[in-house]
Structure formats: structure tokens, C-alpha cells
Amino acid sequence: MSTLRLRGDLPERVDLLNITPLALSGLSEAEAGKLAIGTSRRGLTLGEVFAISLDGSDSLVIEGGSSRLDRVGAALSQGTIRVEGDVGQRLGEGMAAGTLTVTGSAGPYAATGATGGTITIGGDAGDHAGGAVYAAKAGLDGATLVIEGRAGDHLGDRMRRGMILAGSAGAYAGSRMIAGTIVVSGALGDHPGYGMRRGTLIAASHGALLPTFVETGTPDLVYVRLLAQTLKRLGAAQAGLLGGTLRRYSGDLATLGKGELFVAA
Amino acid sequence: MAAWVKGGAASLDAAVEAAADLLAKARVPVLAGLNADVGAVRAAYRLAETLGASLDPVSGRSLYAELGALSAGGAMTTTRAETTARADVVLVLGNRPWDGDLVGEIAAAPLSRGGAAGAERVLLSLGGPQNGAIRHVAYAAEAGGLPVALGHLRAFAKGHLAGEAAFADLAKRLFAAQYGVVIYDAEEVGELGVEMLQGLIRDLNESTRFFTLPLADPFQGRATVQLSAWTTGQAPRVGFGRHQPEHDPWRFDSARQIAAGEADAALWLAALPAPRPDWLGRLPTVAVVGEGSTEAAGETAEVVITVGVPGESVGGALWNQRRGVIAYVDAKVPTEAARAVDVLARIRDRLIEKGVSC
Numbered sequence: 001m002s003t004l005r006l007r008g009d010l011p012e013r014v015d016l017l018n019i020t021p022l023a024l025s026g027l028s029e030a031e032a033g034k035l036a037i038g039t040s041r042r043g044l045t046l047g048e049v050f051a052i053s054l055d056g057s058d059s060l061v062i063e064g065g066s067s068r069l070d071r072v073g074a075a076l077s078q079g080t081i082r083v084e085g086d087v088g089q090r091l092g093e094g095m096a097a098g099t100l101t102v103t104g105s106a107g108p109y110a111a112t113g114a115t116g117g118t119i120t121i122g123g124d125a126g127d128h129a130g131g132a133v134y135a136a137k138a139g140l141d142g143a144t145l146v147i148e149g150r151a152g153d154h155l156g157d158r159m160r161r162g163m164i165l166a167g168s169a170g171a172y173a174g175s176r177m178i179a180g181t182i183v184v185s186g187a188l189g190d191h192p193g194y195g196m197r198r199g200t201l202i203a204a205s206h207g208a209l210l211p212t213f214v215e216t217g218t219p220d221l222v223y224v225r226l227l228a229q230t231l232k233r234l235g236a237a238q239a240g241l242l243g244g245t246l247r248r249y250s251g252d253l254a255t256l257g258k259g260e261l262f263v264a265a
Numbered sequence: 266m267a268a269w270v271k272g273g274a275a276s277l278d279a280a281v282e283a284a285a286d287l288l289a290k291a292r293v294p295v296l297a298g299l300n301a302d303v304g305a306v307r308a309a310y311r312l313a314e315t316l317g318a319s320l321d322p323v324s325g326r327s328l329y330a331e332l333g334a335l336s337a338g339g340a341m342t343t344t345r346a347e348t349t350a351r352a353d354v355v356l357v358l359g360n361r362p363w364d365g366d367l368v369g370e371i372a373a374a375p376l377s378r379g380g381a382a383g384a385e386r387v388l389l390s391l392g393g394p395q396n397g398a399i400r401h402v403a404y405a406a407e408a409g410g411l412p413v414a415l416g417h418l419r420a421f422a423k424g425h426l427a428g429e430a431a432f433a434d435l436a437k438r439l440f441a442a443q444y445g446v447v448i449y450d451a452e453e454v455g456e457l458g459v460e461m462l463q464g465l466i467r468d469l470n471e472s473t474r475f476f477t478l479p480l481a482d483p484f485q486g487r488a489t490v491q492l493s494a495w496t497t498g499q500a501p502r503v504g505f506g507r508h509q510p511e512h513d514p515w516r517f518d519s520a521r522q523i524a525a526g527e528a529d530a531a532l533w534l535a536a537l538p539a540p541r542p543d544w545l546g547r548l549p550t551v552a553v554v555g556e557g558s559t560e561a562a563g564e565t566a567e568v569v570i571t572v573g574v575p576g577e578s579v580g581g582a583l584w585n586q587r588r589g590v591i592a593y594v595d596a597k598v599p600t601e602a603a604r605a606v607d608v609l610a611r612i613r614d615r616l617i618e619k620g621v622s623c
Contacts, residue, residue: 013516041292043507067525134329175457208408254419254425254461
């Protein structure tokens with residue numbers, strides 16, 4: 001297991017794109033220490049920010065966190081990264097496979113464009129978790145994102161495929177959703193599913209509901225039972241929500257209208 | 266020209282020297298405001314490139330409400346002149362379009378072009394201030410504001426909702442247009458609302474012609490978008506910390522950078538009047554402000570340099586909202602005031618002389 005131990009507070013945001021077990025496996029500690037990760041005019045190297053210990057394995061632990069650690073695990077394609085602390089924006093951006101775990105909280109745009117693998121955030125996630133960045137066609141795009149705490153606004157904005165699990169979420173969850181599944185064990189904020197085309201939102205409760213979502217009853221769907229089994233295998237707290245009766249709403253009728261919102265009845 | 270360094274009156278040379286010293290010491294400098302003529306904003310981008318700074322116009326929130334939707338799905342837009350001459354149905358969204366003379370001018374003008382020439386124009390409003398002075402049919406926005414109302418209206422326009430609701434009636438009126446236009450302010454409607462509106466416009470264009478007329482922000486943002494595009498290939502919020510222009514609307518939001526303690530120095534460019542940021546006076550700042558403005562005082566910032574106001578005391582290329590272009594404006598009352606473009610170029614030259622280069 002390779003480790004990067006944070007030396008102290010960061011004087012600027014740092015960009016950990018391509019700091020993955022695979023990328024570090026062919027480097028000596030001295031070579032890795034020279035990798036540029038700073039974003040300011042002064043710049044910083046990996047060795048200035050972290051005490052580096054590499055063993056060539058496919059497992060990397062970042063000891064210590066900061067809200068200025070951007071793009072942790074971005075483009076990860078194999079192996080595991082575990083961060084013991086917080087991270088900044090775009091956690092796991094474009095990640096294709098592997099396991100990414102953060103024990104603290106994440107900044108905005110966690111898992112944006114991630115096509116595979118599992119991303120777990122032990123604390124809270126900022127706005128646009130699983131959401132699309134500027135000019136991107138899609139947010140989460142096939143990966144699994146687990147947020148054990150609260151997600152901010154615009155959870156899963158323009159999400160295309162994959163699954164998001166969260167404890168609770170802010171306003172406009174599932175906005176502009178193209179497809180995929182979001183299950184929130186607690187409450188959603190106001191206006192969930194704004195502009196969603198397809199996809200599934202499931203929550204215990206919600207804030208103000210859009211006038212473009214219409215109730216379609218309390219169906220007993222095989223899909224929900226299958227989803228519950230999948231969630232149980234993941235050990236997710238959200239599985240319990242699916243055991244009870246769910247009221248279904250269809251929307252957003254302002255767009256394609258093939259999305260659905262399930263709420264505990 | 267007047268200048269101050271740490272509250273004391275100074276010559277321009279001394280102020281430029283102090284400004285260069287302040288910026289040279291910074292790790293993460295930001296150039297904010299950017300409310301000035303095109304030449305000065307271009308000089309700001311060049312200064313940022315030399316300094317490795319990021320840029321953020323005061324109109325950023327408004328610009329990105331528009332750009333976010335535009336970059337994702339495009340936009341169908343028209344001009345003020347076409348709207349006035351050709352639009353037989355005009356829908357005014359929200360409150361801000363009523364602030365200027367635009368709506369009154371459209372209401373008073375006859376339809377002179379297109380198939381509806383000579384007919385009476387239908388003026389509609391959604392979520393407006395119920396302006397009684399201009400004859401129009403008003404529809405109230407519901408709780409949740411304009412984005413929710415636009416979605417609700419679009420559901421009726423698509424035929425996904427039906428009934429005797431007010432929005433069913435409004436949708437019928439929109440489809441009856443030969444050449445319809447929706448006037449809105451992007452910041453008021455928000456990115457989600459703008460995208461929903463452009464979707465509604467696409468739906469209306471299945472059977473008629475319909476466009477949008479987005480209002481320009483009042484702080485030269487449209488000119489900055491164009492300048493940033495031809496200078497960096499990106500939208501305005503770019504940073505040069507890594508020797509090339511990186512676009513990141515979240516990372517280079519100057520208010521966020523300063524609130525998070527990331528930025529350690531700033532240059533505030535407001536040759537034209539701009540809302541004073543709350544961080545002015547708290548962060549080591551060079552303020553390049555218009556002469557006669559409330560910020561033209563020694564206590565505004567560590568270094569303050571007054572410059573001519575484009576279109577008032579000096580000439581300059583500015584955004585012309587009526588024509589939707591950048592156009593040169595002569596000084597109304599020319600003075601010997603320093604020009605912002607020259608002040609910024611001198612600061613940049615001094616930084617280069619000091620060996621500061623990103």
C-alpha cells in the first residue's frame with residue numbers, strides 16, 4: 001500500500017489528476033515527488049505537499065485531507081484510493097473503474113463524468129455531486145456514488161447513467177437528469193427532478209414538488225424489489241426505504257416526462 | 266488623475282510601482298470587476314497572463330446563467346430591432362426587462378416587417394411587476410419563481426398538461442404567433458430557467474417562429490465574453506496560474522476565492538461604475554476606478570488609481586445593448602485623465618521589469 005501523507009495546510013488548491021496507483025507504480029519516490037500538482041503561479045510539487053511512500057501496489061492511501069485537494073482519483077482506471085479526510089472539487093472526475101473512498105466531506109462536482117467504479121464519501125458532498133460541469137453533456141455516467149451524509153443542491157444534475165445513494169439532498173435533486181437512479185434515505189429539498197427526462201428518484205420525503213410531476217399511484221413494482229436486493233448487497237441504508245409502500249410521481253412533464261419520483265407513502 | 270498608496274496621495278509612477286509590488290508578492294492574485302472599455306479589459310487579460318492571475322467579471326453570475334445553458338443546448342436569439350419591427354407576440358419574463366425603456370419602446374412601435382406587419386402586437390408578461398402604464402396581458406408566476414413557471418408553461422405547450430389553467434391560455438397565445446419573442450434577464454431567470462426557456466422555444470418552433478431576446482448585463486459582460494473568447498478561447502473566468510488559460514467557473518469565482526482565503530491579492534477594475542465588492546478594503550488590493558466614483562478615495566484600497574470613465578471623460582469601445590455589438594464611444598467631456606488601458610499596461614511592464622512572469 002502506497003501512502004501520501006499531507007505535510008500541512010495547503011497554500012493553494014492542488015490538482016491530483018493522474019495521481020493514481022497506476023501512474024505512481026512506475027515511479028521512484030524521488031520521481032513522484034517532482035510531479036507538479038500546484039495550480040498557482042508559484043506551483044507545488046507532490047513532494048512538497050506530501051510525504052511519499054510508494055510500494056508499487058494498486059492501493060493508495062492519502063493520509064490527511066483538505067478542501068483544496070481537487071480531482072482526487074480523477075481518471076482512476078484500476079486499484080483503490082482512500083483519503084482520510086476531506087477533498088475539494090471534482091472527486092473522481094471521469095473515473096472509469098476502481099474504488100475511491102473519502103472518509104471526510106467532498107467539494108462540488110464529485111463523480112462528475114465518472115463512467116465506472118465506486119466512489120464513497122463518508123461525510124457530506126457539495127453541490128452538483130454526480131452533476132455535470134460547465135459545458136459537459138452529462139454528470140455521473142455509469143459509476144456508483146455513495147454519499148453517507150448530506151448532498152448539496154443539484155444532486156445528479158444531468159446524470160446519464162449509474163447510481164447515487166445519499167443520506168439527504170438539497171434543492172433540485174435530479175435536475176436535467178437523462179437517466180440513472182438516485183436513492184436518498186432521508187429528505188430531498190425543493191423541486192426535485194426539475195427538467196428530468198428519464199431516470200428514477202427515490203426518497204423518504206421531499207420539499208416543494210413541481211407542478212409538472214403528477215401522482216400515478218402506489219404501484220408494487222418488481223423493479224423496486226430488484227433494486228432493494230442490489231442495495232442490500234451494497235450494504236446501503238437506503239435499502240430499507242424500498243421495503244415499504246412508495247407513492248409514484250411521473251415527470252418532468254415539461255420535458256420528456258419519462259422520469260419518476262418515488263416517495264415513502 | 267489621482268492616486269493613493271496606503272491612503273496617502275501619490276504620483277501615478279509611485280502608484281504603479283506600489284501596485285506592481287503588491288501584485289508581485291501574491292501567490293494567487295485575482296483580477297476582478299473588469300467593468301471597463303474593451304482596451305482596458307484586454308490589458309487586464311494580458312496582465313493576468315503575465316502575473317499568473319485569474320479573472321472574474323462583476324457580471325459573472327449573469328453571464329454564466331446564460332453561458333451554462335448556451336454551452337449545453339444552444340440558444341435561439343434575435344435582436345432588439347427585429348423584435349420591435351416584426352414580433353407580433355412578445356412575452357416579457359420577470360421584473361428586470363421592465364426597468365429600462367425596451368418594453369415601452371416595443372409597445373409603442375408599429376409592426377412594420379413580416380407577415381404580421383400592420384397588425385396589433387400582443388404583449389404578454391409572466392411574473393412581471395404588473396406595470397399598468399403599458400397595455401399587456403399579465404400572468405403571475407407561481408411559488409418557486411420563474412424557472413418553475415417556465416417548466417409549467419412548457420408542459421402545457423407540449424400538451425403534457427391540459428385544462429383551463431392560465432398557462433394553457435398563455436401557451437395558446439404563444440403558438441398563435443407568427444414571429445414571437447421572449448424577453449428575459451438571464452440572472453433573474455437562472456441557468457435552469459434559461460435552459461427550460463430555450464427548450465420551450467424549440468417546442469414553439471415546431472409549428473411557428475419563436476426567439477429569445479436576452480438582456481445584456483449592465484457591466485460590459487457581453488464584451489468581456491467576446492474578448493475572453495478571442496483572447497483565451499474560453500469564457501471569462503479563466504486562470505493563468507499554470508501558464509495557459511484554464512477555464513473553471515467555480516474555481517475562478519472571485520467572491521468564492523476570496524471568501525475561502527485562497528486569493529491573497531486583487532486588482533479591482535471598475536473604470537465604469539460597478540457594485541462595490543464586500544472584500545474591498547479587507548484584501549490587499551489595487552483599485553483602478555473611474556474618476557469621480559465613490560471608490561475614488563484613498564481608503565478604498567491599498568493602492569487606488571483613478572482613470573477616465575469610458576464614454577464620459579475618455580473614449581473607448583463599449584458594449585452597445587441596443588445594437589448588440591461592441592462599438593466605440595467618444596468622450597462626452599474629454600479630460601486629461603489617465604486611461605485604464607495605459608495604467609494596466611504600465612503595471613504589467615513594471616512587473617516584467619521586475620522579472621515577474623508566469
